[in-house]
Amino acid sequence: MITVTCVRHGETVDNVGQLWAGWKDSQLTQHGMNQARAVGAYFGDETTGIRIHAMYASPLSRAFLTAQQIQSQQPLEHRPPLTPTDLLKEQFWGDAEGHPFTWGPPPSKDDETDAAGKYAPLTSRTSSFPNGESSDDVARRVDLFISEFIIPHVLASQADEETTLNIFVVSHGIAIAELIGAFLRRDPSVAKQAPETWRGLMNTAWTRMEITTRIETSHPPPITPSTRVKSSDPPLSVRITAVNQYSHLANVKRQRGGIGSSAYDPKQSSIKTSLVGIREAPLLKQGSSEIQPWGYGQLIFPVYCLLLFSWPY
Known part of the structure; x- marks a missing residue:
């Protein structure tokens, strides 16, 4: 058996600004990075954590930085590999990016809303903004992700029935909803459900599925041609065990004065954590498993700046 835990990225500046951001690389806010640290600490904790065997993430920074926080707070002796893939990107909004x-009705060409450059939500699974993707396009994309990245883990788990492989996917709200829908379509016993059912994840909230292969193979796959999977992929048994979990955010408070909603600045964050003696979870490069210790030289300059700018004259 494997488990697949889907985690949404932390809050972004475009979430706050209410802008369409699909493939646009919207930055995490300061609050969003604090959310990412919190979910990383949650899964790295001895009590609430879980051993992660492999991680996959959207390459967009808001998702990848969130994934790095989860990865880097896992115990060093079994830190999981983190693989970015374009198949996990959010829905591409085309001209609306x-x-x-x-939230009003779709604007017409002569509508004042349209002139202001605002775009209303799409109204069907096949509709898209000009030059963008539809929901069905995203469904096809995440189907490929399952075939290319998840099915090999499912097959590997068959060789060792005593071990559960825990896979983490860090992505975006709509992409995750479509991914859950794609998994459920591969289970012949599951009644058809709209992927939209699984939308509405909080930032850094997570949903988990238990997945095994099914013995019976006589059932035709209950999927539409637009989301057809590889014929060689085995049918799955999918059980959703947790939905939209965000208890790790209980003590995460937004910084006042607009700071929490501003773009995350790693340089500024390093200065703050140096001054108060808090060590951030270090971010690892892809394939790296080593953490470089802090040296005294990294602490001297921020302390000097604090003394300089707080001097009474």
Whole structure:
């Protein structure tokens, strides 16, 4: 058996600004990075944590930085590999990328809302903004992710039934909803459900599935041609065990004065953590398992700056 835990990225500046951000590389806010640290600490804790065997993430910085926080807070002796893949990117909004969204009716060409550059939510699975993706396009993408990255883990788990492989996927709200829907379509026993059912994840909230292969293979795959999977992939048994979990955010408070909603600045964060003696979870490069210790030289300059700028004159 394997478990697949899907984690949404931390809050971004475009979440705060209510802008369409699919493939646009919207930065985490300061609050979003604190959320990412919190979910990393949760899964690295001896009580609430879980051993992770492999991680996959969208290459967009908001998801990849969140994934790095989870990876880097796992015990060093079995830190999991982290693989970025474009198949986990958010839905591409095309011409709407970076524009404000509105909850009103879809604007017409002569509408004042349209002139202001605002875009209303899409109304069907096949609709898309100009030059963008539809929901069905995303469904096809995440189907490929399952075939290329998850099915090998499922097959490997068959060789050792005593061991559960824990896989983490760090991605985006719509991409995760479509991924859950794609998994469920591979289980012949599951009644058809709209992937939209699984939307609405909080930032850094997580949903978990238990996945095994099914013995019976006589059932035709209950999927539509637009999301057809490889014929060689085995049918799956999928059980959702947790949905939209975010208890790790209980003590994460937004910084006041607009700081929490500003873009995350790793340089600024390093100065703050140096001054108060808090060590951030270090971010690892892909394939790296070593953490470089802090040297005294990294602490001297921030302390000097504090004394210089706080001097009464």
